[in-house]
Amino acid sequence: MQRADQLIGQSFGDLARYAGVEVPTSMRHAKGWAGQLIELYLGATAGSKQQQDFPTLGVELKTIPVSPDAKPLETTYVCITPLLGLNGVTWQQSNVRNKLQQVLWIPVDGRREIPIAERTVGIPILWQPSPEEDQLLRQDWEEISEQIILGQVESLTARFGTALQLRPKAADGSRLTDAVGTHGELIKTRPRGYYLRKEFTQQILLQGLQQRLQAGLTF
DNA sequence: TATTGATCATCG
DNA sequence: CGATGATCAATA
Numbered sequence: 001m002q003r004a005d006q007l008i009g010q011s012f013g014d015l016a017r018y019a020g021v022e023v024p025t026s027m028r029h030a031k032g033w034a035g036q037l038i039e040l041y042l043g044a045t046a047g048s049k050q051q052q053d054f055p056t057l058g059v060e061l062k063t064i065p066v067s068p069d070a071k072p073l074e075t076t077y078v079c080i081t082p083l084l085g086l087n088g089v090t091w092q093q094s095n096v097r098n099k100l101q102q103v104l105w106i107p108v109d110g111r112r113e114i115p116i117a118e119r120t121v122g123i124p125i126l127w128q129p130s131p132e133e134d135q136l137l138r139q140d141w142e143e144i145s146e147q148i149i150l151g152q153v154e155s156l157t158a159r160f161g162t163a164l165q166l167r168p169k170a171a172d173g174s175r176l177t178d179a180v181g182t183h184g185e186l187i188k189t190r191p192r193g194y195y196l197r198k199e200f201t202q203q204i205l206l207q208g209l210q211q212r213l214q215a216g217l218t219f
Numbered sequence: 220t221a222t223t224g225a226t227c228a229t230c231g
Numbered sequence: 232c233g234a235t236g237a238t239c240a241a242t243a
Binding site: 063079 | 232233234235236237238239
């Protein structure tokens, strides 16, 4: 948290200069750039390991683009959605729950209308789901998982789910993976991922900020 | 114009 | 290939 607090107010221009990396003109071909730069500063292990960013702390790092009034501009990717082998898997054992046990949220200015170099880092929030939040996520996860098990993947759209939604997650639309079909047969479908809705993330950031303010601002 | 569905870059 | 980090952009 001390390391994260040191990033408050720093611009990506500054951070990139210290790191010796170029600032992209647009995120179009550099999606994930901001997140990886922050990973570097916080000492998170890079790579594509299916693990938390800080394994010994049990902390997952998430960089979230926000508007000037601190509202998330994007949904938050959680993890790949298993489409097979879900029988008997409980919420407690799920990938989603494990990922979200503890998250360090780093809000960053996500306004596309200003140059990336000028965008700054906001106040970090260390979050653990409350019983209510856990219940909300659990309900969505269980309903989505049930549909997947029943072979209804294709009818699950991003409109489903209160806090958690299912959306395609792949390099492009031609990528296919195995799933269960309507009649229990094996079918090919676009890989899916779990994402947190913006409204859910917004509440986390808001409550987290209020807590930090109550605790006294000692950055 | 907000959201869903699509996409980009990189790594092991 | 599927995981990581996410944002883009067509369209409802």
